[in-house]
Amino acid sequence: MLELKHQALVEEAQRRGHATVAQLRLCFQLLALSSAIDRDCASRLAPHGLSEGRFIVLFLLHGAGGTLPPHELAERAGVTRATISGLLDGLQRDGLLQRRNDAEDGRRLQIVLTARGKRLAGDLFDQHTQWIGGLFNGLDSREQVQLSLLLEKVWRHTDAGQEAGT
Structure with missing residues (x-):
């Protein structure tokens, strides 16, 4: 579900041992969902x-x-x-x-x-x-x-x- 750029950031945080990896993943999941909704919205409105x-x-x-x-x-x-x-x-x-x-x-x-x-x-x-x-x-x-x-x-x-x- 994560965009590649966000997946890379999560992986780097994991590699560095950051304690906030789970929170990063949640934030990026929310951003990915928001982006998907925006894209779907645009594709539904574009034909009009x-x-x-x-x-x-x-x-x-x-x-x-x-x-x-x-x-x-x-x-x-x-x-x-x-x-x-x-x-x-x-x-x-x-x-x-x-x-x-x-x-x-x-x-x-x-x-x-x-x-x-x-x-x-x-x-x-x-x-x-x-x-x-x-x-x-x-x-x-x-x-x-x-x-x-x-x-x-x-x-x-x-x-x-x-x-x-x-």
Whole structure:
């Protein structure tokens, strides 16, 4: 399950007699799983001409009733305004959304899903969430809760987890 680069690091840690070999292996297993999920996600979205970022914009717009201003989309997606602009350009070229002036304030811009964008966002969101849920079908509900608690416990030892806890 480990990527070759991580397997090499584990083997080197074993050769050097490090006491943390088991923890290294766990970390690298988690990274390998995350990478596999990312690759699978990309391969599922690619036939629709979508990246993960473009998919996120679609489902955020869909969830907001089809309309949001660009700055709010950027904030909700956790990306910069420059990044959201590039994502919007591509989605607009593909006919999935339109940029419109705000009805109340013509200086403000609203991003609006087209009918095609709404259909795609709705269909893909359902497909995507079912696929993600299916990743955990091998775990019963007790194991899922336990995994969640364990992942949260490990997360608290990351820099981000420690910053969030303060």
